[in-house]
Amino acid sequence: MFEKVALIGIGLIGSSIARAIKEKNLADHIAISTRSQKTLDRAKELGLGDSYNIDPTEVVRDADLVIICAPVGAYEAIGKQIAPHLKTGAILSDVGSVKEHVVKALEPHVPDGVHFIPGHPIAGTENSGPEAGFASLFDGKWCILTPIEGTDQDALHRLRDLWVAFGSDVEILDAKHHDMVLAITSHVPHLIAYNIVGTADHLESVTKSEVIKFSAGGFRDFTRIAASDPEMWRDVFLTNREAVMEMLGRFSEDLSMLQRAVRFGDGEMLEELFTRTRNIRRSIIDAGQETDVPDFGRHVSAVEDESGA
């Protein structure tokens, strides 16, 4: 499918792409670069690629596809550095969780003849680093591409086909709209998960060991989300500020209403909301974006554990 794919950044997402490409034989050569020698060595030990270089300008040379898989705050510097070394006709893409900022940070540096097509797979786990990835991460998940005006259709199709080969469904969205959708489906949920875990961490009336001990009542599931990579998420909030602020404003307004309902004992309002939210989950399961396996009891995981899987 591609001759040489260059990956810059080889954490959860980069290493999952490398594994998926290898497993499905979608490129002749995978070249890997990352920030630290330590991670580069680890990637080599794991056999994720065919060549490794700490210098990104070296790995992009002759690559017909370059995918930036680093936190979005690092994009501008990476873009500036690699731009002069990109091959004419190459596709430059990425996987960043924010898209308008990525266009602003990269587009000015992209040389003529290079096809710049931003992307974002809606798939992930709370783990990070090169060990965390797996080839099936994108299988059955959506990948959003946010091509800019005048994007070469051939290049777009080639990139789309790669994600389809990973098992993803591909959706084309405007970058600004992407950022709004992700603010509510991902960024604000992460922010409030981080927030409640932070709140629980510095209470005086309840000890930390009690929080940990009795976390199975719901809190645990927030800590899972709040265990995601700090650097990646810092960059998401720094670069999608406007949409996050807007959605957070809506969330806070609604929370004030709910707080009033609790204060004044408005059981009807509470039950109405709790019934409505139940239906949304049903829709998500019906849309194939979730399994129906009950998970609070974690008995599925437990069974897996016991069987040694």
Added chain:
Amino acid sequence: MFEKVALIGIGLIGSSIARAIKEKNLADHIAISTRSQKTLDRAKELGLGDSYNIDPTEVVRDADLVIICAPVGAYEAIGKQIAPHLKTGAILSDVGSVKEHVVKALEPHVPDGVHFIPGHPIAGTENSGPEAGFASLFDGKWCILTPIEGTDQDALHRLRDLWVAFGSDVEILDAKHHDMVLAITSHVPHLIAYNIVGTADHLESVTKSEVIKFSAGGFRDFTRIAASDPEMWRDVFLTNREAVMEMLGRFSEDLSMLQRAVRFGDGEMLEELFTRTRNIRRSIIDAGQETDVPDFGRHVSAVEDESGA
């Protein structure tokens, strides 16, 4: 262990208790009552008990252990109704998610010679009804008992031993403190999960189908929590108002700080919080309250699904 156990309410928790008692042979007879004939018939079809009666006064007759497994808002009426029919020496317990209110609602009705010991298993799933239960739900989970002053130690030990037989670790807490701990580890997390799902449901800038489609970025995990039983959760918020309001106040204060950090681009503050919250998750895994299986990608569930489990 017991001669006759009476269960009033046979949803997720009640039916899990019935299944655990049967599986481990912990009582000679399980008598079941619930609000609706429909659920009672379903419990019978599922073979959850040995006798069934819509009238709770009938099932508690001669029972040496009665466990109320209904939403806490129904407790007072149930307590009044069954009290005159409780056997001397019997233990009256429950599983309600709130404890101070339960003591207030039940204690005045408990006849002399009956041992009233409130309880709360910290285990559950987002599903409800008699089909949702399973015998291993309490295995490896905590169960909190909140005995009132002067509780008979023999009775307390008998009840504790039952939960231990279910596989639970038992902790004794003061009812008021229980409500504070659960407000932060369970009630407020549920409230904010319900809230964000509600917010997403009535946006104009992002369609409901987009929210559903791209829910795998984090939102999905909130819908799981926000799919819990509306009646049960309504009652929790109506009966643990004070502690919920206090913890919600703390949450909102912290969220305002976080909002400022986003607005002013304070990356250091964000990264510091995101790093701190990561450590709490580590502690929860170390405490055995969570498995280390990455779950956002839901590949564990997917594997289970494929194997037909």
